[in-house]
Every structure is written in C-alpha cells, then in structure tokens.
Amino acid sequence: MLEKALHGSRRYWTLIGFLSAVALVGVVAYLKQLSAGLVITGLSRDVPWGMYIAQFTFLVGVAASAVMVVLPYYLHNFKAFGRLAILGEFLAIGAVTMCMLFIFVDMGQPTRVLNVILHPTPNSLMFWDMMVLSGYLVINVLVAYVTFTSENKGVHPPSWIKPIIILSIPWAVSIHTVTAFLYSGLGARPFWLTAILAPRFLASAFASGPSLLIILCLVLRKYTKFDAGEEAIRKLSEIVTYAMAANIFFVLVELFTALYSGIPEHKQNFEYLFFGLHGHNALVPFMWTSQLLGVTALVLLLFPKIRTNFKYLFAICVGIITAIWIEKGLGMVVTGFIPSPLGKVTEYHPTLLEGLITLGIYAGGFLIITFLYKIAVSVREELEA
Helix, strand or coil: CHHHHHCCCHHHHHHHHHHHHHHHHHHHHHHHHHHHCHHHCCCCCCCCCCHHHHHHHHHHHHHHCCHHHHHHHHHCCCHHHCCCHHHHHHHHHHHHHHHHHHHHHHCCCHHHHHHHHHCCCCCCHHHHHHHHHHHHHHHHHHHHHHHHHHHHHCCCCCCCHHHHHHHHHHHHHHHHHHHHHHHHCCCCCCCCCCCCHHHHHHHHHHHHHHHHHHHHHHHHHHHCCCCCCHHHHHHHHHHHHHHHHHHHHHHHHHHHHHHHHCCHHHHHHHHHHHCCECCECCCHHHHHHHHHHHHHHHHHHCCHHHHCCHHHHHHHHHHHHHHHHHHHHHHHHHHHHCCCCCCCCCCCCCCHHHHHHHHHHHHHHHHHHHHHHHHHHHHHHHHHC
C-alpha cells in the first residue's frame, strides 16, 4: 500500500514539494541551532520554555483526540465513524511524531534525549512522558497497520488487535494527563499549580483535535473522491461543541479562582495575560483574540443550522484551532514563567530561526499525514470501485 503514496496528481505533488521545501528550511535552521545552541532562540534563564514546548503541548492534544473517533466506533459500534477511524489514527501518528521532534529540538544537544533512556528515573514525570508518547505512537502505528491491511484484503481484523485498540483509549487520555502533570507538579509556578489543569487540557484536546479532523475531512471531500460522510462530520461537530463549552467553562473557573481570591501570586499571571503587568503586555492582544475566537465559535456551534453548514463549519473549526493554539500554546507555557518566583518580568519573543524550525517540524509532520492520507484515499477508492 505504501506505493500508492508515490503516485498522484499535480496538485498532490505540488503540496508534497511545498511541504518538503519548508521542512528543508527547518532542517537548515536547526543545523544553525545545533551549532550555536539555544542562544539563537528567544529563551532565557527566566523563560526556559517557549515556542517549542508550546507546540508540543498543543499537539499532544491533537494526538489524544483520536480517541474521540476510536471510542464510539470500536466500543459503541457507531458505524458512521467507520470511514473516520483510520484518519484519526493517521492524524495521531503525525501529531505524536511532531511532539517528539519539538522535544528533540528543545533539548539543545540531542544526545541529552538518550539520558532518559540510559538512566531511567521512574519518579520523574519526564520519564513517564517519554513512555506514554512512544507507547502511544507504537499503538497507533500497530492498530492502523493491522486494521487497514485487513480492510484492504477484505477480511476482519484479527481478534488479538481488539484489546490493543481498547488500550489505546486510556493511553490517549494518559498522554495529555501526564503532560498536564509536568506543569502542575512545579510548586513554584502558581499559574500551573491547579488540580483542574489536566481536565482543562483534555477538554481543549477534544475540541482542537476533532476540529482539525473535520477540516481534513472537508478538504478530502472537496479535492478527492473520499467522503467521510455527513453524519460522521456532524457528529464530530457535536463533540467539538461539548468539548469547547467545557474548555471555556474551565478557563472561567480558573479566572474566578485567581481574580476573586485576590492572592497576588495567582492573580499576576492572569493580569499579565489579559491586561499586561508593569508595562509588559506582549501576549495581551493574542489572548483577547483567542478568547474572542473561542467564544464566537462556541456561540455559532450552538445553532444546528450553522453547525451543519460545512462552509461555516470549516471557518468555525479554523477559529477553534487558532484560539486553542494561542491559549494552550504560548499563553499557557510562557505565562507560567511570568512573573518569576522573585517577581521579575522577563518577556519572551520568538526569533526568526525559532519560527523557521517550528514551521519545518509542522511541515514534516503534515508531510507524514499527507502520505498516509494519500494511501487511505487510494485504497478506499479502489475498494469502492
């Protein structure tokens, strides 16, 4: 089936060429970082996590969202998701790969990654994060390979794969829960020190991931003969609606707890995010844009006529992804360091090379997704013919 990714239209090869060129630019920029070190980024002693970890946090949610397709289809026998299941698993493979690459470039010297393997420390959340991410990647590759190969041959998947599929459901929850624990376990960072962080991460994941899957399904529906089905897309839009409502509710709960209590250590982070602190307000316009997009998207999703109109739904999903990318990315990661435990405000500004490396990883990840989706579409078209 891999050979099917080597044949396509001019539009397909134009996309492959564009993504390859962007990925190559990212590789060149990374070689510069590998030579000079993380000094080429906007990171500092006060803000040691930035663009790279922000993308990692966002993409873990995209990877975990595959469970919103796998769970209804395999556990509740929701047949409408039958054509979507493989797309969700392929999306998870690409997202987890990008997650690992962002951790890789954030480490500075890549050999440091081996320390987690050569010197395992079970009481470290970094160790468990590596375990759940690598395990989730292996599970999705195995499940996608076995189930899709069986579909291509016109036979039922072997019985032994069913327990692994069921295992992937709690495993998907675990990858984002462990990521949340990485932040909330740091006692000197009041912005992250909240028990609701893991549920908030999961709610945002189940909104952004299915939104991206809807966008990909609509693109495939327009430019190929593959159609995931209107019922499946509409059901996904309902999942996004509930998840986005929960996400906004959790954000409001955080705001109330921090602002109403009036505790300076908890209040200052949110003041910096939405109003600026001591004249520093780099993230203020981005956060207000994020909240405006998120609330507007949720209001529109509440109307079935708008939600079932695929033209509107495409724009709404783009708005949701943008809102959560800002809020859960730079808004969540950078603000945990501002102000510092000593009250110092050091703002973070990504550099050009940092941005190019980020774009390069995204291009590489979507290159993988494009290849996998090309295989899925080609096989489905042959089976239907």
